[in-house]
Amino acid sequence: MPYSSNSELPDSVRGVLPQGAQDIYRKAFNNAFEQYKDPDERRGDKSREQTAHQVAWAAVKKEYEKGDDDNWHKKS
Template sequence: MPFARISELPGPVREHLPKHAQEIYKEAFNSAWEQYDRPEERRGHASREETAHRVAWAAVKDQYQKGDDGDWHSKQARH
């Protein structure tokens, strides 16, 4: 189910991602939820929700990386 606000995101997402990354996650999830509504558009036997979460994490990983502390940090901040 799409997320209306970042406060609705799963706990691990809210607890470990900075606000900007949470916004990326929410927007990517919601977009993928709409895009992959038919099973034939997904890989293997993945559910619509599973596919949307995978897309959302991929979008986050484009700009953020997980640190040794378990939290996610901007890749740009490291340059």
């Protein structure tokens, strides 16, 4: 289930990530959801959606990091 806008993202994502990180998450999720539609392309027995969420978080973590204040900040 690809997301057409950030407002459709799960609360667990929208509630913690700033807007720019949400954009990255949404785009990465949507791309991975399409890329891993074939179960043979996924590791283990993870669902298409689980795999897409993992890829999306990994994409966010390339550009953002969680600070000591528990908020996500763009890496310098």
